[in-house]
Amino acid sequence: MKNGHECYIIAAGDFHGLVQEPDDSDYIIAADAGYRICCEHNIIPDLVLGDFDSMGEMPEHPNVMELPVEKDDTDTMFAIKLGLERGYRNFFLYGCLGGSRSDHTMANLQSLLFIAKHGGRGWIYGENCVWTLIRNSSVRLEGRGDVAVFCPDGRAEGVCLRGLKYELEDAVITSDFPLGVSNSMKAPEAEIEVGNGALLIMYGSEIGEKD
Numbered sequence: 001m002k003n004g005h006e007c008y009i010i011a012a013g014d015f016h017g018l019v020q021e022p023d024d025s026d027y028i029i030a031a032d033a034g035y036r037i038c039c040e041h042n043i044i045p046d047l048v049l050g051d052f053d054s055m056g057e058m059p060e061h062p063n064v065m066e067l068p069v070e071k072d073d074t075d076t077m078f079a080i081k082l083g084l085e086r087g088y089r090n091f092f093l094y095g096c097l098g099g100s101r102s103d104h105t106m107a108n109l110q111s112l113l114f115i116a117k118h119g120g121r122g123w124i125y126g127e128n129c130v131w132t133l134i135r136n137s138s139v140r141l142e143g144r145g146d147v148a149v150f151c152p153d154g155r156a157e158g159v160c161l162r163g164l165k166y167e168l169e170d171a172v173i174t175s176d177f178p179l180g181v182s183n184s185m186k187a188p189e190a191e192i193e194v195g196n197g198a199l200l201i202m203y204g205s206e207i208g209e210k211d
Contacts, residue, residue, distance in 0.1 A: 006090040007083035010034035010043060011076045012054050013105065014098030016127050017041070019205075027088060031075040034095050035059045049082070050075040074107050080115060080122075089120040097126040113152055113198055128205045138193035141185065145204030149173075149180030149192060158195020163187035170195075 006026045008018075012033035018041075022028055030038045032050030037043070049065035052058055058066070067078060076096060083091060096108035108124060112133035115122040124131040132139070133152070138160075141147065147164055151173045161168040165186045173179050180199075189210065192201060 007088035011095035013095040091122040135198040140210040143207035156197030160193040163190030
């Protein structure tokens, strides 16, 4: 999954450690109180941005971008847009689930579709799970554990689930019926494919993506 030149975004939700370590070619953005998480876990961000309503104060960092409180973008979405503008296409998002704001969890899951529609791919890391989204493409998984597949964008056509307990072939799923919930790996490897549309995918942390 990691191939260099990734954008890491650390937000203020629940944090369970980095799954992969950033290197010098990666760009790390702390969104608002995500900076506190960075400080607690010895993560050095390249940029700290936000309106700092969660922080309650301006952070002491050499590269700070202060945003207005009243704006259309969440701090995390602003960080994503900034990463896209700087040419990053792989986004590893931490602290984007849980916390005290369930509305931000929903907003962060929606941001995966925004990233995909702008030519990128995002992964949100939670406790024992990973959320990602594919659009007009496929992903191969390996390992054992739970998998769930949702349509977040109206209608997804040509959906194939292979190697899972509940399989589909050239199916249509829609955003008003959660057909893909509570699935799991049946074979050592599985494939999830969508011909036209988007699929929001959750898999357990013991499952990995196969190149």
